[in-house]
Amino acid sequence: MPANLPPDYFEAEKDFREAKTPEAKIEALEEMLSIVPKHKGTDKLRANLRRRLSKFKDQSQKKTGVSRRKAAFSISREGAAQVAVIGFPNAGKSSLIDLLTNTSPEVADFPHTTQKPTPGMAPYEDIQYQLVDTPPITKEYMEPLMGDLIRRADILVVLLDLYGSTLQQYEDIVDILHSLRVYADESEVPSDLRKPPFIKKILVAVNKMDKSEDVEDLDVFMELTGIQMPCIGISVRTGKNILLFMERIFDLSEVIRVYTKSPGKEPDMKAPYVIPRESTLEELAGKIHKDFVQKLKNARIWGRAVRDGQMVQRDYVMQDGDVVEINV
Ligand SMILES: Nc1nc2c(ncn2[C@@H]2O[C@H](COP(=O)(O)OP(=O)(O)OP(=O)(O)O)[C@@H](O)[C@H]2O)c(=O)[nH]1
Ligand SMILES: [Mg+2]
Structure with a gap:
């Protein structure tokens, strides 16, 4: 190692040794390269630093390549x-x-x-x-x-x-x-x-x-x-x-679609709640708002399995296409 290297170089070298990631190694190596004075006596050192730099750049690129691919999947x-x-x-x-x-x-x-x-x-x-x-x-x-x-x-x-x-x-x-x-x-x-x-x-x-x-x-x-x-x-x-x-x-x-309505209003038929088959009224209420599970009193249903506007309780099993008016 040439003796005429400035103290900064040795600090950067210490950073390099302590660096845990390829990115940190790259940063330290780049700093070392920028500090080394350019003359015949440092040719070998600079070549060595550049070689190591390109090795860590490869590693770092491979890593981001893998994680990008992982994200795609x-x-x-x-x-x-x-x-x-x-x-x-x-x-x-x-x-x-x-x-x-x-x-x-x-x-x-x-x-x-x-x-x-x-x-x-x-x-x-x-x-x-x-x-x-x-x-x-x-x-x-x-x-x-x-x-x-x-x-x-x-x-x-x-x-x-x-x-x-x-x-x-x-x-x-x-x-x-x-x-x-x-x-x-x-x-x-x-x-x-x-x-x-x-x-x-x-x-x-x-x-x-x-x-x-x-x-x-x-x-x-x-x-x-x-x-x-x-x-x-x-x-x-x-x-x-x-x-x-x-x-x-x-x-x-295995999902069903249910539509909600407010009292005296038309149901919103455009945006159904999509819930698992066999869900109960209580489970639907929880999906709409977590407070609803506690507050839920009952509901009126317009659907295939019940009379129009029939009052049902928490344990009612929702059917595909039900329109529901929840009372809290
Ligand atoms: N006759 C016929 N050809 C079809 C039909 N569906 C797709 N093809 C043809 O089959 C070939 C392959 O279609 P792709 O959709 O690229 O097949 P792929 O499963 O995505 O293929 P990879 O991406 O290689 O896995 C194309 O030439 C399509 O036009 C079909 O219903 N009938
Ligand atoms: Mg394909």
């Missing part, structure tokens, strides 16, 4: 439920999200088009579901962050390609899900799992059923698999069963 839930659409390359995941939502992910006739997830909102009657387009998964390769995304979603759509090897795709995806300890609701979970399973509502949708005779292939597929999960055939290209698809999502999300 952790999508906050919006709407009545978060629905992740998963499947093999080219199954039509992006096409489905493009058709049903306000987002337009890239669609192409070559595989592995989608690199990161894209959420979009799909309307169903007067509510919205968040559909998430995802990068393809196969047994050979799955982006590791997809595991968390799958485990976090409320509902999974396994999208299969009628023109691919549908059966193989199905079996592989089920294997992948099991390797993540993800099991379909009401399916059998092995008793020897070491950690708790992730139980999901799963809809299997076989895409590219463009022609009416494709129904026969779907029947064969369902027979061969003996599939227990809900399974439908769709065509994103022709729009076949796309409405049915959204109805199935609504069924699986």
Whole structure:
């Protein structure tokens, strides 16, 4: 080490040694470089500092790269439920999200088009579901962050390609899900799992059923698999069963919509409260305002299951479409 270095340099070097993050190391190294006088005797030192600087810059960039990627895969839930659409390359995941939502992910006739997830909102009657387009998964390769995304979603759509090897795709995806300890609701979970399973509502949708005779292939597929999960055939290209698809999502999300009104006024039919099926009046009240749970006296309901304006108590089980006037 050349002897003619100023004391500042040694202080910066101490900072460098004590620095815990690549960013702090970079800052200290930059300071050291700026202090070292430029002449022949310090050539080696400066080269060494620059080398170390670039090493820490690489590290720091990699780190932000990873966390940016992580953020792209952790999508906050919006709407009545978060629905992740998963499947093999080219199954039509992006096409489905493009058709049903306000987002337009890239669609192409070559595989592995989608690199990161894209959420979009799909309307169903007067509510919205968040559909998430995802990068393809196969047994050979799955982006590791997809595991968390799958485990976090409320509902999974396994999208299969009628023109691919549908059966193989199905079996592989089920294997992948099991390797993540993800099991379909009401399916059998092995008793020897070491950690708790992730139980999901799963809809299997076989895409590219463009022609009416494709129904026969779907029947064969369902027979061969003996599939227990809900399974439908769709065509994103022709729009076949796309409405049915959204109805199935609504069924699986197990929510109901209730509308509130004030005495003597018309109900607000535009913005329903979306609550879990089987919720009681008391649970609805708590959702509207936490004080309501205590204050709640009773309510009048206009709906399918009761007389118009019928008075109900806390334990009344709300029904989809109920209009409710809460008395506190
Ligand atoms: N015949 C037919 N083709 C379809 C249908 N839906 C999508 N495709 C086509 O299938 C190809 C792949 O569609 P994408 O939506 O990009 O598929 P993806 O599953 O997102 O593919 P990756 O991003 O690679 O995983 C495109 O050429 C689409 O036009 C359909 O219902 N019928
Ligand atoms: Mg795609």
